[in-house]
Amino acid sequence: MSLPGNLASAAGIRLGMAGAALGAAGRLAVRGGRAWMGDAAGRGARIAALLGATDTQRQAFALLRAVAPNLALSRRLVAAYDNTGTVIVTRHADVTEVLERESDFAVVYEPKMRAITAGENFFLGMQDSAAYTRDVAAMRLAMRREDVPRLVLPFVAQRAEAIVAGSGGRLDMPQDLTLPVLTGLLGQYFGTPGPSSAEMAAWTTRMFWYLFVDLRGEEAVTRxxxxxxxxxxxxxxxxxxxxRAAPAGTDQVLDRCLALQAAGVPGMDDLGIRNNLIGLLIGLVPTLSKACVKALDGLLDRPVALAAAQAAARADDDAALAALLWEALRFDPVNPFIYRRAVRETVIARGTLRARRVPEGTMVLAANLSAMHDPIALDRPQDFRAGRGAEAYMLWGYGMHTCFGAHINQAVIPQMLKPLLRREGLRRAGPVDGAGTPFPVHFPLAF
Structure with a gap:
């Protein structure tokens, strides 16, 4: 494209952003007014529900991208970790910049990781270091890419199909399908089935909530x-x-960790194995259950996309099905932002009109939900369009701390949902219900 063409295109995008911001401001004002009106006793709950709604967050980010793309606040929005204030980053380029600059913007989970393990850190809570490289490398040897088609997917496919086939046309998706399949995978693949499926689901969900979702540091979550x-x-x-005392002769992640221990691999003592397993189990069960619910809920809101997903499921076209699921999650991801803390005073978006000085100790909220709807980075992000390039999807984090099991996530989610999507007449039998938690506890379906 010529220079005049590029300038015209850039101007058009920015005019579109301005128009979207005006529309978003109006919608937010109307929704805020409705939440404020009515009985005062329920006002706080209504406002909290409004702020927690993903569509409200998308509207707020549309406004910020145009008006204040890197918004600095003196208020500490994240009270669970030490910080001096907040910067909310909304443009795709700036979100990726924050998540790439590990030496400037650090993960903050270490204190809570040490509380979970009763002393030691886990690599998700580490900066780039010898310990981080050691632990990640060792667990890559224990959890291999080739395991996904050979070990993980056959179990997930068989178990999910059996559950759906035996459900009689009605099931509660988290309780009857996603959580049982995922906790079953802990036993089948990791070698850690737990005392029961229900206990493993409860343990991992409570720990995940404490580590990543509880931004206030509430005692009711911590205890x-x-x-x-x-x-x-x-x-x-x-x-x-x-x-270790009585080898089972299996080829599970636990067996491989013990083989690495026997070979003298650093960090693979009993404590190291246990801590790495805790971190991985926490990341698997609640995350994938929530992602499955959100993806299917998003498809059920879009009849054309749902029909395409059902056709892909019936044709065993996993690539086409995955593309539709990722697009649904782009509109409603598991988390709307990823938070980091500035380890020194620095600048985001240096050399641009939106450059923002970030004081040391500031908590930076890198809004991946906003980045996935930035019209400067994506073509017509407001449209549901499956098959966008990989750069459009920031569903599993970004940079050094991209989810360790992202390749498992990307394979398991379509496989777990495929049996449901193959059924005729798939529909909601009730709303998604978190039962007072940030996770989907109930989602009744019929088919």
């Missing part, structure tokens, strides 16, 4: 999470000791 961590540690310590 059950630390109790779950203590129980999980005790269980894993026992499983590791028993497996």
């Amino acid at each position: 059950p999470a630390l109790a779950a961590a203590e129980a999980c540690r005790g269980y894993l310590d026992g499983v590791i000791a028993a497996r």
Whole structure:
């Protein structure tokens, strides 16, 4: 395209952003007014529900991208970790910049990771270091890419199909399908089935909530999470000791970790194995269950996309099905932002009109939900368009701390949803219900 053409295109995009911002401002004003009106006793709950709604967040980000793309606040929006204030980053280029600059914007999870493990950190809470490289490399040896088609997907496909086929045309998706399949995978693939499926689901969900979702540092979240961590540690310590004393002859992640231990691989003592397993189990169960619910819920809102997903499922076209699911999650991802803390004073978007000085200690909220709807980076992001390039999807993080199991996530989600999508007449039998938690606890379906 010529220079005049490029300038015209850029101007058009920015005019579109301005128009979208005006529309978003109007919608936010109307929704805020409705939440404020009515009985005062329920006002706080209505406002909290409004702010927690993904569509409200998309509208707010549309406004910020045009008016204040890197918004600095003196208020500490994240109270669970030490910080001096907040910067909300909304443009795709700036979100990726923050997540790429690990030496300037650090992960903050270490104190809570140490509380979960009763002393040690896990690589998700580490900066780039020898310990980080050691632990990630060792777990890559224990969890291999070739395991996904050979071990993971056959189990998920068989278990999900059996559940759906035996459901009688009605099921509660988290309780009857996603959580049982995922906790079953912990036993089949990792070698850590837990005392029961229900206990493993509860333990991992409470710990995930404490680590990544509880931004206020609430005692009501901390207490059950630390109790779950203590129980999980005790269980894993026992499983590791028993497996080492009496090898099962299986080829599970736990067996491989013990083989690495026997070979003298650093960081693979019993404590290291246990801590790495805790981190991985926490990341698998609640994340994938929530992602499956959100993806299907998004398809059910879009009849054309749902029909395309059902056709792909019936044709065993996993690539086409995955493309539709990722697009649904682009509109409603598991998390709307990823937070980091500035380890020194620095600047975001240096050399641009939106450059923002970030003082040391500031918590930076890199809004991946906003980045995935930035019209400067994506063509017509307001449209549901499956098959966008990989750069359009920031569903599993970005940079050094991209989800360790992203390749498992990308394979398991379509496989777990495929049996449902093959059924005729798939429909909601009730709303998604978090039961007072940030996770989908109930989602009744019929078919």
